Amino acid sequence: MMHNGKISSDKRHEIMALESYIRAVLKEKDILLMTHLIIGYPSFEECFRLIDVMVGAGVDLMELQIPFSEPIADGPVILRANHMALENGVTVQGCLDFARSVIRAFDIPFLLMTYYNIPFTYNTSAFVSAMAKTGLKGAIIPDLPPEEGHDYLEAMQKEGLDPIVIFSPTTSYERMKYLDSFARGFIYCVARRGVTGGDTILSEKLIFYLGLCRKASNLPLALGFGLKEKADMVFLKGKADIAVMGTQTIRTMEKEGIAAVGEFIRRLR
C-alpha cells in the first residue's frame, strides 16, 4: 500500500467542525470538490490508492459509501459497485475499519454514505458511536427522511456528528425550511430528478433552484450532478459551495485506471 497523502502536523479538519472547515477552504478556493467511492470496490487496497490519488489531486471532502444490497437511489454504475463489493465479501465492520485507517492517513474530512438498514441493523446509536470513534464527520442516508430518523438524529446530535440533509428540485420551500432545521455541516442539493449518474443540464432552472436552497438554509450548499469538465465548475462558482462528483470518478477509474482519476480531477480546477 503506497501513498503520499501528507500527514500534516496541523490536521486542521480534526479540530474543526465540518461547516467551519468548508468556510475556511472557501477563503482559499471558489468552490470545494467532494468525491464519492464505494468501500471495497474494486478492493480495499485499490480504494486506498484511489483516495490517495484524489487527495493528491486536491479533493477537499470525501463520501465513503458502505455497500448495501438494495441501493434504491443509486444508478447503474454505483449499484453494480455496491453488488461487486458485497460479492467480494465486504462487511460493515470491514468498512468501519477501512474508514478508520483512511481517516488516520489523509488530511481531509470524510463522511459516510449508506442506506438506513446498515445503521439500523447494527443498532443505530451504536453505529453512530462507532462512526464518531472512527473519526467520520457526518453521514448521508438517502432513504431516511427526518420523519423516520428520530433515533438517528438524536444519536448524531449526541456524538457531535453532522447529519447531512438532502434537498431536491421537487422539495417545496416550506419543506426545505423544515429539513434545514435538522441539518448541520452542509446541505446536499440533488441537481435533478433521477438516480445518481445521469447528466444534468446546467440551466436557468438550476440557478433558480440553487437560489431557493440558499434562501432556505444558511449552511453551505453541495450540488451533486454529472461533473465532467472545468466549464461545469466555473458555472457553479458562487452558486454552490461544494461540487460533488460521484459516478464520474468511478467510471474514469473503471475505464482508465486509478491514476487517470487524478488527472481528471486536476483538469477540473
Added chain:
Amino acid sequence: MNSRGYYGEFGGAFIPEILISTFEELVDEFEKAKADPAFWQKYMHIMSTYSCRPTPLTFAENLTSLFGGARIYIKREDLNHTGAHKANNVMGQGLLVKRMGKTRVIAETGAGQHGVATATMAARFGFRCTIYMGEVDIERQRPNVFWMERLGAQVIPVRDGTRTLKDAINEAFRDWVTNMHDTHYVLGTACGPHPFPEMVSYFQSIIGEEARGQIIEREGKLPSRVYACVGGGSNALGVFSGFLDDPVQLVAVEAGGKGLNTGRHAARLSSKDASVGVAQGYKTYFLQDSDGQMKKTHSVAAGLDYVGVSPILASLWQEGRVRFESVMDSEVLDAFSLTLKKEGLVPALESAHAFAQAFKEAPHLSSDDIILINQSGRGDKDIFTVADAYNDAQWQDFIRQKARDYGP
C-alpha cells in the same frame, strides 16, 4: 408527510427526498378517493363489468370427501380478468392514476400476473406502460412476458442483484424518481412505503368482503379457518380483512422452498431466518444477514420468491392474529396435481401453497368445520415449470419440434 403508515412497529415511508412530494400527492388523492362514495361505486362497476366480480365461491366436494374432515370452499380469484387477484389492486390504482392526471404507469412483477394485469389496465385506460421483471422470473414465466408485450407494454429485464421480484421493485423505484411527473408506480403487493400497504389492501379487501357474505349465505356460518399464500401479502390481506373481527383462524402460507433448514426458501415469518430491517422503503421482517444485506430467496413460485412481507401482516402476526406456516415446493406440486385431478381447478403455484397447507389440516377438523382457501390465481402461466416438474416427455417432444420449426 403526517400519517406515516405504521402498523405496530412495522411500515413507515423510508423514501428519498426526491419522491416525498410524489408520495404526498398520492396519499392526498387516495384519502380523497376513499372519502368519495362515487369512487368505490366506480370501482365496483369496473370490477363487475370488465372483470368478474363477485368471483364465485366453489364448494370442493371431491376434496372434502377425500380428506373426510372439514368442508372445503375455494374463493375463485383465478376467475378475475387476467387470471389473478392482482386485477383488483391494479384497476383501483388505475382509477387513481386517472384522477391524478398521469399518463404512464410502471410496475414490478414476479410471477408476471401483476405485470399482465397492469399492462391490461394500461391498454384499457390508454396509459403508456413499462414493466420491470427479474431475469430469473422472465425465464420461468415466459407466457406472461409474451402477453405483456402483446398488450403493448415494454418489459425490461432486471439483471442486477438476485434478478427476482425485489430487484424489479428497486428498478421500478429508479424509474419513478426520474419520471414521477407523468408516471405512477403501480406497486403490486401490500408492501413498500406508505400508502401502498394500506392502499393495496383497501382494493383487495373486496375479496374478503365477498367471501364472508358468500359463506354465510351458503352455510349459514363462518369458516373455522381461512388460508392464503403470502408473497408480499396482498391476496392474504384481501381475504383476511373480511374475517379480522370474527372468531376465525387466519392462516398465511409462505414458500418453504427446498425446506426451512436448507436456507433455500422465502419463509419470513414461519422460519427463524428473518429479522426486522428497513428496505424498499418500509420496515418489516426481511430475510437478511447480520449486516442487513438481503439474502437470496427461493421458491418454485415466482410470486412468493421475495425477501420482505407486508408490514400489516407482520403486525397481525406479532399480535397473534394471523398464524404463519410454510410448505415445501414438493408439497405444493402434489397439492397442485390433486386439485387439478379432483376438482378440475388449476391453481397458480403461488395459490397452491395455500391448498397444500389446508390439505394438511383438513383431515384433523370435523365435518362441522368449514375451511376457505383463497385461490389467488390460475396456473396457466406455470406451464413450463409444471411440465419440468413432471418431466413431461410429450411436452418436451412438442418443444423440440417447435424449436426445429423456428430453425437455428
